[in-house]
Amino acid sequence: MRTVRSLVLISVLLAGCRSASAPAAPVHPVEFIENRGSDTLVNLALAWAELYQQEQPEVRISVSGGGSGVGLTALINGTVDIANASRQIKPEEAEQAQAHGIHPTEFVVARDAIAVIVHPANPIGRMTLQQLSDIYSGQIKNWSEVGGEDRPIVRLSRETNSGTHVYFLETVVRLGQSGNHTLFSTDTLLLPSSEGIVSEVRQNPNAIGYDGLGYVPADLKVIAVSRGEGEAYVLPSAATVNDRSYPIARDLYMYTAGEPTGVVNAYLEWILGQEAQQVVRKLGFVPILTGAQP
Amino acid sequence: MNGAAATPTAKGQPARPRPRRDWGEAIITRLIQLSGYSAVVFVGLIFFFLVREGLPALVDVPFRDLFGTRWYPIEGYFGVVPLLTGSLVVTVGAMAIAVPFGIGTAMFISEIAPRWAREVLKPLVELLGGLPSVVLGFLGILVLSPYLRQILDLPTGLTALAGSLLLGGIAVPTIVSIAEDALDAVPRSYRDAALALGATPWQTMWGVTLPAARSGVLTAVLLGMGRAVGETMAVMMVTGNAPVLAVRLASIVSPVRTMTATIAAEMGEVASGSPHYHVLFFIGMLLFVISLLVNVIASAVVFRQRSRAERVLS
Numbered sequence: 001m002r003t004v005r006s007l008v009l010i011s012v013l014l015a016g017c018r019s020a021s022a023p024a025a026p027v028h029p030v031e032f033i034e035n036r037g038s039d040t041l042v043n044l045a046l047a048w049a050e051l052y053q054q055e056q057p058e059v060r061i062s063v064s065g066g067g068s069g070v071g072l073t074a075l076i077n078g079t080v081d082i083a084n085a086s087r088q089i090k091p092e093e094a095e096q097a098q099a100h101g102i103h104p105t106e107f108v109v110a111r112d113a114i115a116v117i118v119h120p121a122n123p124i125g126r127m128t129l130q131q132l133s134d135i136y137s138g139q140i141k142n143w144s145e146v147g148g149e150d151r152p153i154v155r156l157s158r159e160t161n162s163g164t165h166v167y168f169l170e171t172v173v174r175l176g177q178s179g180n181h182t183l184f185s186t187d188t189l190l191l192p193s194s195e196g197i198v199s200e201v202r203q204n205p206n207a208i209g210y211d212g213l214g215y216v217p218a219d220l221k222v223i224a225v226s227r228g229e230g231e232a233y234v235l236p237s238a239a240t241v242n243d244r245s246y247p248i249a250r251d252l253y254m255y256t257a258g259e260p261t262g263v264v265n266a267y268l269e270w271i272l273g274q275e276a277q278q279v280v281r282k283l284g285f286v287p288i289l290t291g292a293q294p
Numbered sequence: 295m296n297g298a299a300a301t302p303t304a305k306g307q308p309a310r311p312r313p314r315r316d317w318g319e320a321i322i323t324r325l326i327q328l329s330g331y332s333a334v335v336f337v338g339l340i341f342f343f344l345v346r347e348g349l350p351a352l353v354d355v356p357f358r359d360l361f362g363t364r365w366y367p368i369e370g371y372f373g374v375v376p377l378l379t380g381s382l383v384v385t386v387g388a389m390a391i392a393v394p395f396g397i398g399t400a401m402f403i404s405e406i407a408p409r410w411a412r413e414v415l416k417p418l419v420e421l422l423g424g425l426p427s428v429v430l431g432f433l434g435i436l437v438l439s440p441y442l443r444q445i446l447d448l449p450t451g452l453t454a455l456a457g458s459l460l461l462g463g464i465a466v467p468t469i470v471s472i473a474e475d476a477l478d479a480v481p482r483s484y485r486d487a488a489l490a491l492g493a494t495p496w497q498t499m500w501g502v503t504l505p506a507a508r509s510g511v512l513t514a515v516l517l518g519m520g521r522a523v524g525e526t527m528a529v530m531m532v533t534g535n536a537p538v539l540a541v542r543l544a545s546i547v548s549p550v551r552t553m554t555a556t557i558a559a560e561m562g563e564v565a566s567g568s569p570h571y572h573v574l575f576f577i578g579m580l581l582f583v584i585s586l587l588v589n590v591i592a593s594a595v596v597f598r599q600r601s602r603a604e605r606v607l608s
Contacts, residue, residue, distance in 0.1 A: 152449040153449075161368075161560055161563035186536060186537055187549065189534040190559070191534075192535070196435065200435075204440070204450055204451070
């Protein structure tokens, strides 16, 4: 197995050499990578694929979304090389994969954190997950109930089709409990873009909003969040996301069938490297390498 | 066609180019006919498509849920009533602003303004109509909604009222342009007669010119309303898109979610063939039926009034 793998690696390396010496004549066979899954990851995966194909013209990567479940099912059925997932593989999916003779291998490729933002003049600086949940489900209606001024709370959210919306619903509104069916309060404003949320929070002292950590401008106030009463309140940053102390953050995964080999392995190694992790930061996610942090 | 071709031969003047001109005429007539009918065909096809994609919603979602009061599609809540009321509130508000403003402006341009003002005003109003709604939406987010929040002391400025104001602004140019044409087409003798009978200029305008141009003015209002109901981008940016049931008077100053904004925001990501997809097309169908109803009612009103006027004159 090992010798086969190194042989493949060598041939890949040789192919790379040849393309460097004669880039205009693609005589070597083109390699294909199928990549499908999470809609949260799809833009990042596309950006990676584009950059990688510029550097390695003999590799063709096709990226599509559909959701984490779609990607993992395709991996189990053997129709994709890499599945993107914004959650870990479920035990029943892993069982199914074993039944098909596939051993999914997990790679953490980036991290995703959501920052809760308020108007800079808002005296509130920290909240628990429970308080955030009560605000967004409509049980807390006034800032004075969480120790602020006597103002109505205006809840801002991304549209329901955004991956950020779904993640916020599961982790904050439902506190990560699977049997919890709490919904967003109906008077939550659903804004179609990050820009809409940012501009409303910037001018409205009643507003509370959330967005991907990378999209939050410096002039807004970011709330420190704690997992519960009496636990530490943590501000989101690349460091607190990477040491897992900030509660509204998750890992983003890529799964392969068994240990990756050949071009897939080379691609994954490149993704975990410095250059690809720079792309991660540009798209508003948190890179996994400490060296690539802002 | 045949009659027109037969007349010259009957006179006994067989001219050589005639048959060729008839050919050309026949083709041109057919083309014009075709483009006339094409509108009907396209509307028919669009409606057929909407029905084909939208009716399965009635199978996918129980009727009671479809007309329920909660819209949260990712968890299977498909109540369209909040969206219907949202569109209604925004549109009624927009028309309450645009109709008096639009007709007033049209009357001023057509009846009162001196010639030079008229020649400046009309092109300017039409230029306003050419502004992309996205630009107005940006103005709405950055200027109008903060201003509304402070002036009216609201929790947020992203409300139905902000949407109505923007939509009113979008509908006014359409109404002014068409209503002014209609007022302009009223024969001068009507005004002269009214003035000769001792009516004041205002009485002439209100009692004679405007009623005489009624059908054109009504068309103007309808087209303006059509623009308001169908406008998406500006509304999506400023109304806040919260799917609350807008049935109280205070709903005009609270956030609402319209049907068009819902389709625009959600259609891009929805899985083709899913219940959510069918419900979005069902909403499209509702929009189509609403604009059809408005048009039918309006043309019925115009038709009745015209026939009455004809009876009186004969």
